[in-house]
Amino acid sequence: MRMHRRTLLALAVFTGLTAPSMALAADDTIKIGLLATFEGPFTVLGEDGERGAMTAVAEMNGTVAGKKIEIVKGSSDASPDSAVRAARKLVEQDGVKVLVGPLSGDEGLAVKDYAKTQPNVTFINGTSAAQDTTLRDPAENFFRFSTDGAQWMAGLGTYAFKDKGYKKVATVAEDYSFPYTQVFGFMAEFCKAGGHVPSKSWVPIGNKDFSSVIAAIPEDVDAIYVALGGADAVNFLTQYQQGGGSAPLIGGSITVDQTVLTSKGKLRDVLKGTPSAGPTADTNDAPAWKAFVEAYKKQPGAFPSPSLFAHGYYVDMKATLLGLDQVGGDVSDGGKKLRDALSKLSFDTPTGKVSLDKNRNAIADIFLTEVTEGADGNLMNKLVKVVPQVNQTLGIPEDEFMKLGAVNRDNPSCP
Amino acid sequence: MSLLDQPSSPSLSGGGMTRRQAWGLVGLLAAAVIAWLVFAVWPDWLNAILISKKAFVSAILNGITLAGLYFLVASGFTLIFGLMRNVNLAHGSLYLLGAYIGYEVTSRTGYWLLGVAAGFAVLAIVGVVMQVFVFRRLEGDDLRQTLVSIGISIVAADLMLAVWAGGTYQIATPEWLDGALTLPVITAVRSNGASVFLTYPLYRVVVLAAAIVIGVGLWLMLHRTRVGMMIRAGVDDRAMLQASGVNVHAVFAIVFAVGAGLAGFAGVVGGSALSVAPGEDVRYLLASLVVVIVGGMGSITGAAIGALLIGLAEQIGLVYFPTYGIVLTFVIMVVTLAVRPQGIMGKAR
Numbered sequence: 092m093r094m095h096r097r098t099l100l101a102l103a104v105f106t107g108l109t110a111p112s113m114a115l116a117a118d119d120t121i122k123i124g125l126l127a128t129f130e131g132p133f134t135v136l137g138e139d140g141e142r143g144a145m146t147a148v149a150e151m152n153g154t155v156a157g158k159k160i161e162i163v164k165g166s167s168d169a170s171p172d173s174a175v176r177a178a179r180k181l182v183e184q185d186g187v188k189v190l191v192g193p194l195s196g197d198e199g200l201a202v203k204d205y206a207k208t209q210p211n212v213t214f215i216n217g218t219s220a221a222q223d224t225t226l227r228d229p230a231e232n233f234f235r236f237s238t239d240g241a242q243w244m245a246g247l248g249t250y251a252f253k254d255k256g257y258k259k260v261a262t263v264a265e266d267y268s269f270p271y272t273q274v275f276g277f278m279a280e281f282c283k284a285g286g287h288v289p290s291k292s293w294v295p296i297g298n299k300d301f302s303s304v305i306a307a308i309p310e311d312v313d314a315i316y317v318a319l320g321g322a323d324a325v326n327f328l329t330q331y332q333q334g335g336g337s338a339p340l341i342g343g344s345i346t347v348d349q350t351v352l353t354s355k356g357k358l359r360d361v362l363k364g365t366p367s368a369g370p371t372a373d374t375n376d377a378p379a380w381k382a383f384v385e386a387y388k389k390q391p392g393a394f395p396s397p398s399l400f401a402h403g404y405y406v407d408m409k410a411t412l413l414g415l416d417q418v419g420g421d422v423s424d425g426g427k428k429l430r431d432a433l434s435k436l437s438f439d440t441p442t443g444k445v446s447l448d449k450n451r452n453a454i455a456d457i458f459l460t461e462v463t464e465g466a467d468g469n470l471m472n473k474l475v476k477v478v479p480q481v482n483q484t485l486g487i488p489e490d491e492f493m494k495l496g497a498v499n500r501d502n503p504s505c506p
Numbered sequence: 507m508s509l510l511d512q513p514s515s516p517s518l519s520g521g522g523m524t525r526r527q528a529w530g531l532v533g534l535l536a537a538a539v540i541a542w543l544v545f546a547v548w549p550d551w552l553n554a555i556l557i558s559k560k561a562f563v564s565a566i567l568n569g570i571t572l573a574g575l576y577f578l579v580a581s582g583f584t585l586i587f588g589l590m591r592n593v594n595l596a597h598g599s600l601y602l603l604g605a606y607i608g609y610e611v612t613s614r615t616g617y618w619l620l621g622v623a624a625g626f627a628v629l630a631i632v633g634v635v636m637q638v639f640v641f642r643r644l645e646g647d648d649l650r651q652t653l654v655s656i657g658i659s660i661v662a663a664d665l666m667l668a669v670w671a672g673g674t675y676q677i678a679t680p681e682w683l684d685g686a687l688t689l690p691v692i693t694a695v696r697s698n699g700a701s702v703f704l705t706y707p708l709y710r711v712v713v714l715a716a717a718i719v720i721g722v723g724l725w726l727m728l729h730r731t732r733v734g735m736m737i738r739a740g741v742d743d744r745a746m747l748q749a750s751g752v753n754v755h756a757v758f759a760i761v762f763a764v765g766a767g768l769a770g771f772a773g774v775v776g777g778s779a780l781s782v783a784p785g786e787d788v789r790y791l792l793a794s795l796v797v798v799i800v801g802g803m804g805s806i807t808g809a810a811i812g813a814l815l816i817g818l819a820e821q822i823g824l825v826y827f828p829t830y831g832i833v834l835t836f837v838i839m840v841v842t843l844a845v846r847p848q849g850i851m852g853k854a855r
Contacts, residue, residue, distance in 0.1 A: 307557050309558075357678075
């Protein structure tokens with residue numbers, strides 16, 4: 092308490108001294124933009140992302156380098172143009188010099204392009220996980236401390252082929268860059284192990300009625316790989332259950348995320364036992380993870396366990412604050428010092444060590460999981476295996492990896 | 507041009523077959539082809555083109571049942587927008603609110619039918635309130651109606667987000683509506699000679715049946731009852747109707763109540779078939795707009811035809827060219843507007 096009072100006093104004196112010389116906004120606060128999907132089909136995901144970011148802010152008691160953190164929120168609806176509009180508003184109207192976000196794949200690609208036009212602003216990713224946000228044609232001032240969608244799939248393809256014995260798998264995924272990246276990550280291993288993917292269904296984002304898509308899936312596949320998020324995943328799984336679907340499922344990272352597992356309805360039955368992989372595992376026993384879960388649960392409306400959006404936004408916000416702390420909260424040089432600090436940053440997160448590669452993309456641990464019912468009746472992702480320190484090229488030498496080509500609907504292919 | 511045309515038209519009808527007969531023949535042929543597609547066992551080459559018979563027949567059935575849902579939403583819209591010329595762009599919000607209310611009532615009482623009834627009743631009241639307090643002041647002023655109703659829809663969307671948050675809700679259907687029907691359609695023959703029959707969710711068939719019953723009911727109400735007569739008269743010449751002793755305001759309030767109630771009803775029914783989430787309001791508003799524009803404003807039959815076209819286009823697009831599927835819907839709208847601006851069943855005014 093005394094400490095707190097002293098800080099307050101120091102702050103008061105500090106502002107008293109600087110206030111007369113400062114014509115502009117008070118210098119004792121630092122504005123950070125927070126861009127996430129607070130509207131549209133990914134609303135629930137964006138809300139959890141915010142909880143993650145606020146957990147990181149709360150950990151620093153709302154201050155960094157003696158300055159008060161002021162979070163300015165920007166909302167998008169998961170479409171790239173809405174993300175750029177929100178980013179423009181934050182940068183050009185609210186005047187933020189540091190921006191954390193956006194949440195989804197295509198948004199990330201669009202914000203990266205916008206970042207190139209604002210070299211004095213530092214952009215740190217939220218959870219957007221398209222490969223080419225950092226791999227091809229990256230922006231100098233865009234950092235991703237959360238990993239990409241292909242990295243999240245590390246270990247899953249091999250596990251499905253060898254341990255589960257699936258030889259033929261059909262895929263159902265949304266039609267944009269993030270699911271392309273996830274399918275790529277899964278197939279890279281699965282096809283290499285000897286598996287086949289005879290049919291790939293790409294559905295528009297926000298699609299409601301999946302029964303025709305389900306009917307078009309070949310009947311002779313061993314399993315269905317599903318990379319859908321939020322409401323789309325809930326709809327697909329419910330209709331799959333209603334239609335009496337019997338093939339086992341393999342989940343993309345956000346398909347078996349807490350945002351879907353906590354949904355009300357009958358889809359729980361089809362989800363149990365679904366293997367998946369991603370940057371988090373709910374039953375992770377590491378003390379750092381448990382401490383993070385406890386801190387996260389203090390946020391209003393929190394899930395039983397943080398979703399990967401809460402985790403991603405936490406990691407990126409934490410990195411931002413650590414970087415700001417190192418430079419004493421000083422971004423008056425157009426953020427140059429901050430970006431230098433961020434590029435060299437390596438720190439321990441609740442899910443292990445994170446560092447950046449030369450494209451400013453994270454190298455981090457990935458968790459192979461399986462959906463189980465917890466003791467309290469909540470569905471959980473049980474930790475099966477940790478794949479340590481996965482880099483963006485999935486351990487393949489970079490020139491060889493680049494030859495695989497950019498991810499899209501038809502690449503990769505192994506029918 | 508028209509002078510030149512005239513002599514040729516009698517000769518056409520004199521050529522053994524009238525235009526009507528020719529269309530009838532085309533329709534008969536199409537029906538035969540569809541019947542064959544549905545009931546025959548497909549040869550391999552056809553399976554190769556259309557993925558599989560199961561996929562094709564399912565897409566058609568899903569298109570028809572989705573059309574049932576679209577019709578339920580759009581019929582309310584066509585009553586208010588098409589018939590009364592009252593632009594209400596908050597129609598999608600009525601759908602979403604009905605769905606949320608249905609969810610609350612169903613999950614609290616455990617009776618799904620009660621949820622459906624509540625969805626209709628509450629939204630009918632909301633509709634009357636909107637008509638009396640908002641739209642009555644803006645009669646005949648399209649631009650203000652448009653702007654005010656867009657405003658209402660934005661406020662309503664944020665209020666609903668505040669109350670129900672961003673999660674996805676699924677309204678639980680009762681046991682007797684669960685499960686699947688086995689249809690007498692053979693999708694494939696196994697190597698041991700056993701036939702594989704197509705199964706189809708019972709609930710979707712019920713949605714379609716409800717849509718048909720409501721559609722027929724609405725048509726009968728508009729064309730065979732006294733109230734329907736008053737509504738049609740009020741739309742054409744309200745001053746004259748008022749002069750003959752009818753309370754026009756009351757008639758319009760009833761229409762608004764029925765239209766909004768249908769949106770709420772559709773919300774509960776649709777929320778049980780698919781799911782309830784923020785953003786649905788815009789989606790269904792757009793769907794009803796397209797359905798009403800294609801079908802013709804103010805026509806119940808038109809709304810049914812429009813819903814059928816849009817539902818089928820959406821599902822077939824989803825299966826055969828998912829990336830460009832959404833374009834198909836709007837191609838239909840553009841073609842309709844270009845060839846027949848008043849809509850398929852619309853009256854030229």
